[in-house]
Amino acid sequence: MTAAAAVEREPSERPVCWCCGNTFDEADLSRLGSHPEVGVCAGCAQWLHRRARSSADTGRRTPVAVARGAVATLRGRVMRAGAQDWPLIGPVLRRLDRHLP
Template sequence: MGDHCVVMDTAQGASAQTQPSCWCCGNAFDDTDLTRLGAHPEVGLCAGCARWLNRRARSTADQGRRSPAVVLRRGIGAARERVMTVGAHAWPLVGPLLTRLDRHLP
């Protein structure tokens, strides 16, 4: 009976070690919380890193363009960079509000 408990503990430890992690930030997530890349299913990204990667890709695609949407995205990007520079994202009251707002911005 004691051996059965050891086997269960070992099995639980093995499953904890094999929990998938985000390829970008390295944090552990459930597999359903990761977005897989089509041609590379071994790569999984969490929602936060996928948003960041989308912003980077859009910024690259926007280079040299001057549409109103591009100008707006650049303004938001500049404001986001300024918030990070002064550390406002880490302030106790302002930080959570900025994080929530950031999820809805392009």
């Protein structure tokens, strides 16, 4: 085992989100049931939830599914424009996004 590999396995090292790669406190990660070695942060868990719900909504024509699809489409347009990083409106959009489906 190399010194670098030993350092990577230090128990005191902060855990890393398996999705975005950022470091977090252990309490801020959600672990998978059958694979507890895999942890994701709250932001990535929300992203995964939205992806799973979007996949489940595919083909559904219920009002809720249509509304969620419209929000997802609008979210994609805002992100492609980079509006989430604009001064003034960016923080408002990011805060709003926390409350949208």
